[in-house]
Amino acid sequence: MKRRDVLKLGMVGLAAVSFKSIGCSGGSYYVGQDISLNITEALFEMVDRKPVYMWAFQDPNQPDPMKAGPRVPGPVISVIEEEDIDLTITNTLDENHGFRIPSAPGRPDVVDFGTLAPGETKTIYFRAPSAGTYMYFDPLNSPVNRVLGLHGVMVVMPNNPLNRVPYSHPTANVQALFDDLGTTAEFPGHAWEPSRSRIWNLHSIDPRWNAKAQAGTPIDSGQFQNGFLPRYFTINGKSGFFSSHDMDTALEGHVGEPMLVRIVNSGMATHSTHLHANHFFVLAVNSIVQGNVFMVDTYPVRPLDRVDWMVPFERPPDIPVHPNNPGQFLRIDAAQELALSFGGVRQSPLDYPMHCHMEMSQTAAGGNYPLGMVTHFTFTGDVDGVPFPHQG
Structure with missing residues (x-):
């Protein structure tokens, strides 16, 4: 054997x-x-x-x-x-x-x-x-x-x-961004803490080639690249529900608790990572700290790329301000959303997706959606530290 x-x-x-x-x-x-x-x-x-x-x-x-x-x-x-x-x-x-x-x-x-x-x-x-x-x-x-x-x-x-x-x-602009976190009207809340960090290792798997390796069959690099057809797309080795709810992958925190995301692409496909609810700042690309720190909601990550983001955890801009709350507390402005209940399950806290705009990466095993490269971006509480109500 x-x-x-x-x-x-x-x-x-x-x-x-x-x-x-x-x-x-x-x-x-x-x-x-x-x-x-x-x-x-x-x-x-x-x-x-x-x-x-x-x-x-x-x-x-x-x-x-x-x-x-x-x-x-x-x-x-x-x-x-x-x-x-x-x-x-x-x-x-x-x-x-x-x-x-x-x-x-x-x-x-x-x-x-x-x-x-x-x-x-x-x-x-x-x-x-x-x-x-x-x-x-x-x-x-x-x-x-x-x-x-x-x-x-x-x-x-x-x-x-x-x-x-x-x-x-850090470049002057990166230093200025971190100086502003938690100290300005644009970024109320807290400064960045090193513990507020995530790693996203993006990967793609074609199990036909893995089976060849298991059998001890030599694999030609050129044939591999020309014939690679991914069937699974993962973040940190997980997909779909499992990557969405993985505590080391999903983004979670209160308004005003910025988070650093370190992204690497170890696979074969270029991914277009897209975040809902917040724009993010691109800090470094392939170990080069950026002089021009721009804010986007989608950014390409090519094979072997390494990209650092800063997600500011600002209040989502699509939630209107209540007349009696001048944009201060999200739990007042989003009270209706936080109180929504479907089938007896309260839709709280506020959940948004991060997914890849390279559409096939959202599937698994030939088309099962959304079981691919996806995770959650969750606001669990307000800028003053008060948590939102949870499902119950």
Whole structure:
């Protein structure tokens, strides 16, 4: 019996790498990191409950059994700028694999392991790059190995945790935006907090090619690109209902609680991410902090792109102002919406969608709608901290 005939079930969703601390700075920040990842394989259940074979990364040091299995996307690597990192990658599979973290366009890679032969382990020391959002993946036989599951996100935070901006060297306009959050009439409420962050790893899956990998059939990169027909579209490995209600994916908060969204596209399709109820600010593209910080409700994310948004959590502009409430409290202006009840279920809090305008990405398994790349954007309370009534 072949090893691939007896596969464990892998895990989707986000989980952080388990770190061994060798020092501490600023409370929760580690001075140095030892990071280990294994390249392995597993079966992953899609939104229609069908299993799909995928290559995956696994954290061998993860103590939590709920997070310890193979994962697609891989565990989130979170480090501090200029931190010293020892990264160990082990290839447990029967074919060659690799590991790479690109930097900004035109700059040297953060790290590139080259080729890892079956059973090989390599350790590379590197220094964490500038604060921002990065993607790690297997670059061999590009884009096959990446698309078949070997990808994940690395988040680099500034080495000054007191500066509530996610970049060490923000442009003047990015700094001005963060200075305005919670201090101006346009953005009442609160400043941005690092805990108010989300990662969206956008991906697409054609299970026919995954089945070839499971059978050990060599896959030609050119044929793969020409014949790729995605059947599933995921955010953080989940689709439809599951991505909409995933606490690590959905945007949720009170009016005036801004949220940073780090988006990477590890798949094969260009996506046009569209947010209802708020426009968002584009902060950084492919690790380049933007000088022109424009506000849009839709933005394209091409394969291998990395894009950072700031969602201000402003009151939705389509809710009219009550005469006795000069635009101050949403729970007064939206009282009718918050009180609506269908079938005995109150339609509260205020829920809006984020979905992709590349329409086929909203489907799964050949047309099931809306079981694709979608999640929720939810206002749970008002600018003064008072929560909205909940379903009951």
